[in-house]
Amino acid sequence: MKKNNVFWRFVFGAGVVCAFLPLMGAWEEGIRANESIQGYEKAVESLNEASIDENWQLLEAYNESLRSNLSWMEYEKVKERFLPSDIIG
Known part of the structure; x- marks a missing residue:
């Protein structure tokens, strides 16, 4: 009788x-998402208006250069320059 009781307790605990x-x-992923958002907000706060305008112009030039088959290495340089994290938007 006791073995059966232990088995069902184990099954219940596993359930x-x-x-x-x-x-x-989901809870852990929410924590990670929150940390990611906070890091992005800090990076955005550190930008000034002149830097934003300069980056915008350079990104526009980058978008135009995509039409001329930008290499992967050039893309990585642009990404390092403009994206403080992997989050866009």
């Missing part, structure tokens, strides 16, 4: 863990 895993994953 509870399986039920809460998606919730824990």
Whole structure:
């Protein structure tokens, strides 16, 4: 009788863990998203108006250069220059 009771307790505990895993994953992903947003906001706050205008003009030039088959290495240079993180928009 006792072995059967231990088995069902184990099954119940495993079920509870399986039920809460998606919730824990969503909670952790929310924390990561919040940290990412805060990092992006800090990077944006550090920009001044002149820097924004300069970056805008350079990005416009970059977009035009895409029509002339920009190489991957050039893209990486532009990305490092303009994107403080992988977040755009």
